Amino acid sequence: MDTQAFSRRRALVLAGTAGLAATLPGCGRGFGGKGADDGKIEINMVWWGDAQRAEFTQKTLDLFQTANPGVRVKTEYQDSSPYKDKLAARFAAGDPPDLMAMRFDSLREYADRGTLLDLAEHAQHLDLSGLTAPARALGEVGPQIFGVPSGLNTISFVVDKALTDKYGVTIPNGDTWSWDDLKTFAAEVTRASGGKVYGANFEPWTVANLLVFARQRGEDFFTADGRLGATAGTITAWFDLTEGLRAAKAFPPAGFIDQNNGASPAQSYLAKKSIASQIIPSNNLLGYNQACGGNLVMLRIPGETTRRGQSIDTPALWSVAANSKHPMETLKLLNFLINDVEAARTAGATRGVPPNRAVAEQIAPGLDADNKRATEFLSALQNEKLPPSYPYPVGASKLTNILKTIGTEVEFGRLKTAAAGEQFITEARKAIAG
Amino acid sequence: MTTAISRPRRRQDRAGYLFLLPWFGGMVFMIVPFFASLYLAFTDYDLLTPPTWAGLANFRRMLDDATLHQSLKVTVIYTVVSVPLSLMVALAVAMVLDRGVRGLAIYRSIYYLPSLLAGSVAIVMLWRYIFGYSGVVNDFLAWFGIQGPGWASDPRYALSTLILLHVWTFGSPMVIFLAGLRQIPAMYYEAASMDGASGWKQFRSITLPLLSPIIFFNLVQSLIASFQTFTQGYVISNGTGGPGQSTLFYNLYLYQKGFAEFDMGYASAMAWLLLMIIAGFTVVNFLAARYWVFYDN
Structure with missing residues (x-):
């Protein structure tokens, strides 16, 4: 009797390793199954946040998909705490997302175990020249780059x-x-x-x-x-x-x-x-x-x-899975999120101030009062000499x-x-x- | 002669297996994780890279893992206090309902309801509203000029509050007790009344012995469930086991280790330790049952 009841719990915990991943699509916004036969390349992007951020994110992705008709972005999101647990489970299940929001305190947990793509090797597809050195340093581990700040905050x-x-x-x-x-x-x-x-x-x-x-x-x-x-x-x-x-x-x-x-x-x-x-x-x-x-x-x-x-600092980094099946398309999307003015304008300040300073300055006048205030607060700090993170x-x-x-x-x-x-x-x- | 006995028995066996079928069905999905976890318990596994053999290292680490000891303490206190309490409440309510209350079905459902709700977020909100620092309980105490503590946020009281929540979910043992009470023939009580036995005497000499198999079943079930407590602790403390480590249930710590701290090998070893502990308690339970469980057949 004990083994029966117990193994059910065991199964819950352990099968969770593989099974939690299966529950992910239910929580986010899915766009049909994998390998749809319309010839489009599908990339999977996951992040944490709320419905408001989801709306901004979806609008940004719509822009990207209009500009890149051959690519479909399947995105999923949930609250930060379950997100953290499920991300590990997806890697364990051998089904990591292509593009993911990465907690600043977890970057090296993933990077040091070889699960993330070294973005420094793909400089021709991902332009990080618009970021200040302290902003870039947030995703750097030695000479390698495993994350790009999705926005800046303090x-x-x-x-x-x-x-x-x-x-x-x-x-x-x-x-x-x-x-x-x-x-x-x-x-x-x-x-x-x-x-x-x-x-x-x-x-x-x-x-x-x-x-x-x-x-x-x-x-x-x-x-x-x-x-x-x-x-x-x-x-x-x-x-x-x-x-x-x-x-x-x-x-x-x-x-x-x-x-x-x-x-x-x-x-x-x-x-x-x-x-x-x-x-x-x-x-x-x-x-x-x-x-x-x-x-x-x-x-x-x-x-x-x-x-x-x-x-x-950054509320979240963007990272790419080392064994993403479509690294080029994923890098293209990441580059778009970081450097495209329209993308930044659409996303607003939901992930903080855009990491690309030129982009941040261009969208600043159009922000609502609170976001403008937060942006000015951060910009003033950016102009001062601060210790790096x-x-x-x-x-x-x-x-x-x-x-x-x-x-x-x-x-x-x-x-x-x-x-x-x-x-x-x-x-x-x-x-x-x- | 022999065929006359064995035919209905065979039919009974078949019915038994039929009822077990869903369990066998579920077992297919459990058997792989079950043995996988046994293997993982002897490995170093961070979820992201393949597991490496570690022998008994995980089990050795348990010896001086103070957090593990704390989580065992929390779980044992919780079990030892809340299981008997909730069984007593369940039996008491079942006996009142068994007296033949009008609208029994409604009462039964109402009392059963908390068992279904206990792990829900709505209950967490309600619980905070009642037991928070500025909650209903402290508002009440304030009438007498007492500033009560944060019953849910103070590490000295948080576990007691969770025990209360557990006792409140006495519905499922109550339903089983109620069914058991219905099985006791009324003639025993009639005879006892005739002999002038008091209510308490009737309870001691008729109800308790005849109900003992049901009590035993409920005890074993509740004990196992209590050791595995996860959901209530998870939703109340947002998965942290806080305040401090005061509500860090064993399974909550196991979950933290496996999924938040990239230590699935250790988490698997913990799962097997829990299996041993539960098995041990259950064996003791069955042995002790010989001395107090009475089968009336």
Whole structure:
């Protein structure tokens, strides 16, 4: 009896390796079966996102298919978390997509295992000359290129001005504010609202946030050669910072934020008006501003005055499978997505600012207010000298879970910040090495 | 004489196999992954490159994998607390319904409903609404001036909240209990009443012994299902097992290892360890059953 019931579970888990791939078409937009007999070459493109992004993406692909009548693009999408799991399953099943959105923290998991096409070898079909060096570096592993940023973004602090106006609190200057300024400002919001609204919150376990903080302290969280560069002291200081904010009531009390809450703007505590500010990826400004009532102000991350921590990043890279059956057509599509002005205009800013700077400048005037604001925010940063971002080393995708587990212990006072720093470094080293 | 016995028996056998047919059908699709996972358990397999033989390395790694131990702890606590609780609730409700409530079919359906819904996203939303930091429970506590914790977001309480959710889905054992209670002849109770036995005495001496095979069946089923808990944990914590690792069920960790951390060899080894554990518990269960399960035939 046990074997029977159990093997059903086993089959679920294991057959998932091959079977999950089969469920993919059901979730996305399919265009008929494979090998349709109309003589067209079919390429498969997968990515994550929502229905709004799907609409923009489809319009862009329609443009491409009109210009290339011999090619049909079959595209599929889902939410980011199931996407991540299913992508691995598709490779395991021997049926990888031709073109795929690749998480920045997973690039080397795939690239180092030889599953991705080295784009540096195809420079004649894929023009990356319009990208700045830091933008190109996002997909580079040594002399090889395994990904191209689908757009550019960075993290930013958004403040709900409707709330700060209501409680008469002045928003600090986002170009010069320090972490102490954040504490003073956010605590003031909490106090002025009588505890109805907490001044700020951000996730201590989001690696992208910690990365900026580490650079501000003069450390590369990940080094150029793919090692862990952060010290235990920095991790401890990071938790001292967040717990200091909590103690000052700038942050909500432990347990107020449900870390299992969904990640969409509409589900956010900012949209629920229980907090007045948080960190978001800059390309999500439109979505958050819509969900929060249209009064969000975008600031830089605090503490950027002495040493720079912010960098130009990407919400997702585009990668091509090494054993794609139609690499030429796939590269053509990728080149179109990156360098074509009309393609960029149609896609808007759903994946951030176009990586090709000339294209980005051309489409900027036509963007709606929020996207224009996010674009200007990023362009200003692009004009400054910022530290580069390197692809995360293999194993880095485990760090979020490690940081989350330790962060929770710290939040509920069950682990001292000094011990947390040591513990993180030990576990992170193990994750990256093994 | 012999043919007279064996003919109906053969017919019975045939009917049995007929009922088993769907299982054999499903087995065809299971047998390959089943043995594949046994092989993968002894390999290093990252999903992207072919597996390489690793011998017992995966099993050796389990010894000092603190996260694995945590996930075992979570799963065992969950099972040991929620299985008896949910069986007790199921039996209690079944006995009330067995008293001959009007509209039994409706009640039965209503109580069964949570079993179907427990893994759905709608329930997750409802659960947050009730047990969140600013949820219904804490609103209620606030009347008495108490600021309750985040019942779902505090690692000290999150598992208890999930146990409550499990107990709430007592529908399927309840339906089986109800059928079992219907099988107990009313004359036993009539005779007992005549002799002046109290309700509790009747429950102890008639209901429990005659129902013990059903209780045993429900216990074995629930135990196996509980060890394999995945969906509830997955939807409630978005697949993270959070807050912290407080709701990291064994199967959730297995899933993370296999699909998110490119460690399918280890995940397969974990699956086989779970098989052993469940098999062990089930064997103990069957052995213990000799001392308390009473077959009335």
